[in-house]
Amino acid sequence: MKQLIVVLLSTFAVNFVYAADDCAAKAAEKKLAGAAKTSFLKKCTADNMSPAQASCDAKAKEKKLAGAAKNSFVKKCVSEAESAK
Numbered sequence: 085m086k087q088l089i090v091v092l093l094s095t096f097a098v099n100f101v102y103a104a105d106d107c108a109a110k111a112a113e114k115k116l117a118g119a120a121k122t123s124f125l126k127k128c129t130a131d132n133m134s135p136a137q138a139s140c141d142a143k144a145k146e147k148k149l150a151g152a153a154k155n156s157f158v159k160k161c162v163s164e165a166e167s168a169k
Contacts, residue, residue: 137163
């Protein structure tokens with residue numbers, strides 16, 4: 085069970101890194117800088133988020149979680165959502 089969770093989290097992390105790299109490449113292609121680049125990267129990364137991640141982030145926001153508590157909650161929530169599939 086622990087190995088499955090590690091694999092799922094690793095897969096999510098790899099997908100997030102690729103999405104971030106893809107977004108950074110798109111921002112560079114558009115020659116964005118400063119606040120425009122930051123805004124673009126934030127939106128691009130959010131658009132590439134898995135449905136489970138988006139749902140868990142929304143739940144964390146409803147509970148007004150922040151920092152380590154939010155990260156812990158979202159990680160657990162995503163792993164439970166992925167294992168339920």
